[in-house]
Amino acid sequence: MNVLVYNGAGTSPESVKNTIETLRLLLEPYYAVSPVTARVLETEPWTTKTSVVVFPGGADLPYVRDCKKVIPKIRDFVSKDGGLYIGICAGGYFGSGRCEFAKGDPCYEVTGPRDLKLFPGIARGPAFSGFKYNKEDGAKTVKLKVNGIENLQEAYSYYNGGALFVDAEKYPNVEVLAEYEDSVDVPFSDDPNAANQDATAAAAAIVLSSFGKGKALFIGPHPEISAKNLKPIGEEWYDNKVIKLLEEHDTSRFQLMKEVLRKAGLKCNSTESNPGNPDLTPIFVATKDNMADLREFEENLRSNSAKTDDSGDAYHLTGENDSFDIYEGFSHAEEASLKLQDVHPVDAVKQIIFPANEETVPGKPLISHFDMQKFFAHLNPSSKLGSILLYGDVVTSTSMILDQNKTLLAALPENRAIHVGTIQLLGRGRGGNTWVNPRGVLASTTAINLPAVSPSSGERTPIVFVQYLAMLAYCKAIRTFAPGYEDLPVKIKWPNDLYAMKPQYYYNNNMKLLGKEFPNGLIPLDDVDPAFVKVSGLLVTTNFVSGKYSLLLGCGVNVTNEAPTTSLATWVKILNNERDALGMPHLPPIDHEILLAKYLNELDTLLKKFLMYGPSPILPEYYKYWMHSDQIVQLLDHNSVRAKLVGITEDYGLLIAKELIAGSNTHFTGNVYHLQPDGNTFDIFKGLISKKA
Structure with a gap:
């Protein structure tokens, strides 16, 4: 089932990012956590495939404006379908019966009724004074008293502008899960018979409301944000004691977030602490038989760089979005790695290392999760596509680092380079959405250049077909990976996603796939819903430069990572079980390096055919693998x-x-x-x- 995180007007990018990361950390593989816009919530039939809709931190008024048509749908989703609404900070104001924010302040006041009303009372705030939009002046680490959660009596959380929930304990359908222990700066009760100074009274910080068949979880502070993920906003930052206190109590913060999700009815995984994101690692550049193009790439970068020492081995490049240190020689790996330790990935100076003249590819001590020798061994020697490899164990985004730094992109030799990362900390999807791509996802971005006019026909190049070609190339690479792989139940979803059959559908229907080559028609079209889940997506970024198309083909494939859907490796195991029953030899395991090389080989062949003859000879192949005939x-x-x-x-x-x-x-x-x-x-x-x- 889906967990949908609102990512529309008014949301804070940092809040969206941290909400998605934390929910994925706690809920996968049981739920698929994805960002959505108001338009999607309004027009798409999401309610039957969704367990939770989340409105994160940001500003309440844009939510009210852009989600007006969505509100009845969310109310029905909770009350009639038994769904869960989660409102964090601004999402708490938005989901309550009334918002009272900065009442009496001419610069900040936002007051008025709210139509969602999943908490019937008033969300009032900021609970603590000093809040300023897009600043951290009023930010603090707050202490919370926790109610009704075994082995957790208190916790600490980051706070910035969130609400308290007025008289929450008086509503019969509302349970107060946590209270602010610090003295708040706005009234937390409107009962004239209640004394706010009562030592037993406290302001509700987190509440769980029952609404029809479903529930709504309201969170005033930000327990989804860890100390490590906080970063400066603006010129000046708040006192470091905010971070220090949060670091000291990160275990209780993480446990609180996990337990309130459980109280709301969600199934959490066994993760007990937030490991935080790893540090970036250097990007190594390598080739097998294309050293001339590699040196051209290096020289192009150096021509736009400043020398940083007298040895001639180090240069500094200021890109359009990032800065880079450029070295020649793998001996600089330790020096480069030290520069990336304990630095936020957005702020880090990225480190690029080229081989020295006597070097070929970096070995296992330098890169841990990708075998370059194996990759180059399976790359077609007659093709230049992928012959220049940029690889990092931990990178920001293989797509964004090229797209957002045109100087780096322009330095690449044409139709040669591919950027690969084992872990992406800022993986990029459609609509500008970002997430952490874990190990087990094969993430890459291929840089290609195509002429505006076909050299053979003289007609314009229909560039829209590139997305079809790229996903067809991956599908063919998977289904021809080795003899027997043609039975893997993988299909293309129009226009450029890759879907696989759900293992549960396979088991529920007692299916057998050996020898079927998974043709169209094996799954009834009416069963597409329960049968298929996404295992890969493609993002194509296009620019037009000097009469040519410059394209970045970003793709991530669930090779061995099963969350939140399934993986190719899972299907290899299933087919091997069938083969065991028939006494057949096992299919070989699917290697990232070999699959990537086969994808590039297929893509190179398809691109050449496309430029020579157009889409006509390629479409029959696409139809063979798509799921929509x-x-x-x-x-x-x-x-x-x-x-x-x-x-x-x-x-x-x-x-x-x-x-x-x-x-x-x-x-x-x-x-x-x-x-x-x-x-x-x-x-x-x-x-x-x-x-x-």
Whole structure:
């Protein structure tokens, strides 16, 4: 089931990031945690696939404005479907019956009723004075008294502008899970018969409200944020005692967050503490047989850099978004690593190390989780694609570091480079969403350049097809990885996601896959919903420079990481169980390095064919691996007519849907609709296609 974290107008980027990271740390593999916009909540049929909707910290008024049409849907999701709403800080104000923020302050006051009303009373704040937007002036570490949680009587949490929940204990459907122990600066009771000075009275900081069949969890402070993840905002920062106190009590903070989620009915994993994100590691540049291009890349960087010592081995490059130290010789690895210790990944000066003349690739002491020799051994020697490898054990984002630093991107030799990271701390997805990509996900970004006009036909290059080619290349690399891999139940979801069958669907239906080569039609189209889950996605970033397209193809594949869906390795095990029963030899394990090399080999072949002949000879291959042949859908923006998907246009790569005669699945009216992959949302689970806002 899904946990959807609102990431729209008003949200704080840091709050969204920390909320997603913490929920993933605590809830995976039982839930898939994803960011969503107001438009998605309004138009997509998300309620049947979702357990929780979360509104994180930020500003309440933009939530009210942009989510007006969503509020009835959220109320029904909680009250009728038994879902859970979580409101943190601004999300707590938004979800209550009334918001009273900075009442009487002409600069900050926001007061008024709220329509969500999952907590019936008033969310009043800031509970502690000193708050300023986009600053940390009023930030503090607060002590909380914890109620009704075994082995946890008190905890500490970061706080900045959050609410207290007025008279929460008086509502029969509300349980107070934690109270502020420090004296608050606004009244926490409006009962004229109650004395706020009563030694037994306290301000509610975290409350759990029952609402119909579901529940709502309201959190005034920020227990989702660890001390390590706090970073400066603006010119000046708050006193370091805020961080120090939070560091000292991080165990109780983490336990509090975990236990309130459990109290709200969620299943948490066995993680007992927040390990924090690892430090970045140096990016090593290597090649096997393309040293001339590697030196060209190095020289391009040096020509835009300043020398940092007299040895000639170190240079400093100031990019458009990041700064880089550039070395020649793997002997600089320790020096470079020390510069990255205990530095926030956003602020760190990235370290790039080229081989010295006598060196080839860095060995195991320098890189722990990727075998460069194995990668280059399986890369097609007749292809240059991927022949320049940039690799780091821990990186920010293989995509963003190239896209946001044009000087670095421009220095790459054309159609040569791929950037790979075992762990991405700022993995990038559609809509600017970021997350931590864990070990077990094969994350890479390939840099390619394509001409605006085909050299063979003289016609414009239909660049939209590149996303189809890239995902087709990965699908083919997986299904041809070794003999027997053709049975892996992997399909392309239009336009550029990769889906695999759910293991549970396989077991529930007592299926056998050996010898099937997983064709279209094996799974009924009506069963697409329970049958498939996403295992890979593709992000294509495009620029037009000097008459050519410069593209970054960012992709992450769940090779051995099973959370939150499934992995390719899981399916290898399942097929090997079938093979055991028949006395057949096992399929070999799927290696990241070999799979990546095979992907690049397939992509190189497809790109050459595409530039020579256009999409015509490639589309039949795409249809072989996609999951939409003859699928019947509803077109929401065309009076909800029923239509059958029959293919993709060869000019602009549009989805072709033929309208069906009412009551028929085989006869057409003659109306044909063309749908854009970047201008529509396509819910394969519900058969709905609609325009994006």
